[in-house]
Amino acid sequence: MSSAPPYTTPIPPSDRRTLITPEGVDLQIQLADVGARIGAVTIDLLIISITLILSLFVFIWGGFAVNGELAISLFILFALFLRSFYFLIFEMGPKAATPGKRLMKIRVAARNTAMGRAQLSANAVFARNALREIELFLPLSFLILKSNDVDGMIALLGLIWSGIFLLFPLFNKDRLRAGDMIAGTWVVRAPKPILGRDLAKQSQESLESFTFTPAQVEAYGIHELHVLETVLRTQKIKTMNDVAERIRQKIGWTQMAGETDTAFLNAYYRALRERLEARLLMGVKRKDKFDTR
Template identity: 30%
Template sequence: MRFFNRINLHTPESVELEFSLAGIGNRALALLIDYHVVALSLLGFSILWIFLSTQLMSYLLQREGDFSAVPPWLLAVFILGTFAIYAGYFIGFEVYRQGQTPGKRFAKIRVIRDDGRPIGLTQAALRSLLRPIDDFFFIGALFILFGKREKRIGDWVAGTIVVQETGRRAKPSLALSDRTQQLVAHLPTLANLRNLHPDDLAVIREYLDRRKDLTRKARHDLSLTLACQVRSRIQLEAIPDGLTSDEFLEAVYLAVVQA
């Protein structure tokens, strides 16, 4: 069984990133934790719903009128609330926590798109809505076990994969030159950093984190390509003279992080 498969992904910026797939064991552990959290949330919601419904019906029975339509509406609220908690748990965490639910965070795995970028609302929603199908008779587990990219049905439809956390998601360790530090200070006034999307910043971070593993030529070509695309995105007329593409990317990353 391929618990430690590695996969190479090519980003839209032509940067090649390598990841280790999460494996069925880590995913099962994460799902077990998440389902316990969801179950506790549903239990709390059920208790609250029973209490409020009982109070409401007691109040209505003391008044004149036909309130026979109220119980079906209360049941509808319960069903919608249950669905919102179940689906919203996975959607909310995966979108706002960069592909990690509490269970995935504990298991040190993460959901990303097929091109290495962080997932968005559409991908998270598709994965969550198709989760019951994957759970039915462990269909998703079979897809993960026997699929080359270890994807369940929700991953295939959403265009996502689940990878092991590298443990290097924090700010990369950078030895800044004086020129880079000067650009970090002045870049917010020279360029429109708000045009840089979170996906773009994630690609820059991944490159800075993994560039030591690249050959000299590959590192030069990738950094130059990425620097040109970033310069265009933030509407900077030109990369300052005497600054390498690596130094420029370092300055952009730190300028955005420190903003």
């Protein structure tokens, strides 16, 4: 089995961070550079702006014929909803990234794995995006108000406030926003691995010589499936050996004569994936090995 590693070039030491999963797997990640983050937020703000402009025409043309004040009120409510929930909805999704972040190949990730999980929680996503209102949107709103509503000094203070928070990632080694510090998150690179074939298809041949009992396949959930997929993609021999041994001990598997760790992991990946997909069809989603459903 051959596959390309997730990063085409070595990760610079200053950008490299270690993330230890509950299974003891060392997943080295690369911090997103400031340029990529600026590019991502610029794209997202552009998307929000274009959406607001288009929606304004829709509300005006569709609402003024009936009730002009109602149309404006609905537009204001829509603008507040879009500004408040755009980042929240996308970062709570499976990609943990807004369209801007996905285009720049970066995503949000959790920094704290002490509770046995490296996945983002809804509270973390909410916290980092709630701070964005204070960091960016609120002070910048002073700049677009009419001059008779806000004097020049307040507008200048708003600009300085926004500038401080925009430059905040430059002054800490993990390039964290204030929201990231409070939420326990960071922004990392997420380049798409280039693979010759799908992992599930790659394990078809090796699966034929392995037979797992339902109890053995039920030992893990979706989180562990993603970890196993990362291990198979990165192709680090020592990591694969360690993970294979952990899985064998967990499910009570006796290694067969001539059985390689690669073949075993491929077969178990295929069996686990098929089992989880079958359960999803029945409306059952097992998040991880601690989920008893």
